[in-house]
Amino acid sequence: MRDAVTNLIQNYDIAGRYFDRNAIDSLKSYFESGTSRVKAAAMINSNAAAIVKQAGLALFDELPELIRPGGNAYTTRRYAACLRDMDYYLRYASYALVAGSMDVLDERVLQGLRETYNSLGVPIGPTVRGIQIMKDIAKEQVAEAGISDTSFVDEPFDYMTRELSEKDI
Numbered sequence: 439m440r441d442a443v444t445n446l447i448q449n450y451d452i453a454g455r456y457f458d459r460n461a462i463d464s465l466k467s468y469f470e471s472g473t474s475r476v477k478a479a480a481m482i483n484s485n486a487a488a489i490v491k492q493a494g495l496a497l498f499d500e501l502p503e504l505i506r507p508g509g510n511a512y513t514t515r516r517y518a519a520c521l522r523d524m525d526y527y528l529r530y531a532s533y534a535l536v537a538g539s540m541d542v543l544d545e546r547v548l549q550g551l552r553e554t555y556n557s558l559g560v561p562i563g564p565t566v567r568g569i570q571i572m573k574d575i576a577k578e579q580v581a582e583a584g585i586s587d588t589s590f591v592d593e594p595f596d597y598m599t600r601e602l603s604e605k606d607i
């Protein structure tokens with residue numbers, strides 16, 4: 439599992455090179471955004487249960503067929519599994535935010551996930567929608583915590599969305 443710094447070190451070490459201007463610039467931007475990243479993660483941690491709950495309600499409100507007979511989140515067990523999955527996405531997004539790298543998502547979340555979902559009939563489109571709803575809620579709360587540029591919050595959520603959707607074809 440790597441973060442923005444170890445990623446960079448690995449790349450430059452492979453080439454046997456000192457950090458150049460690009461590397462220094464990306465290190466600078468990582469450290470400059472560090473406080474915001476940690477603040478965002480702290481905000482997500484302390485509101486995780488509420489974020490998941492709110493996002494779940496919004497998702498089922500938007501796509502009620504999911505929780506009707508025949509829907510993948512129908513029955514208490516599957517409803518709970520769905521919210522638990524949302525909670526995984528949120529928690530790992532908070533790790534990736536702090537790391538400044540999506541590596542943890544590849545390694546711990548996305549590997550083999552599509553195959554699992556396909557074999558259980560868990561629909562990808564609505565899952566992606568759930569992730570996007572959580573992103574919007576998290577961004578709102580990060581903004582309320584006084585962080586003016588919340589664009590960095592998009593990255594892990596959009597990454598999971600992209601990776602889950604991409605190979606759908």
Ligand SMILES: CCC1=C(C)/C(=C/C2=NC(=C\c3[nH]c(/C=C4\NC(=O)[C@H](C)[C@H]4CC)c(C)c3CCC(=O)O)/C(CCC(=O)O)=C2C)NC1=O
Binds near residue numbers: 558
């Ligand atoms: C930390 C990394 C990690 C992830 C991501 C993960 C996902 C994950 N979700 C699962 C199931 C599931 N996932 C869902 C999710 C949903 N159904 C819907 O209709 C919605 C669209 C969606 C919620 C947004 C459901 C309903 C199941 C249970 C399916 C079943 O057993 O029939 C399963 C099968 C095993 C189980 O039920 O625990 C896995 C492995 N597990 C992990 O360890």
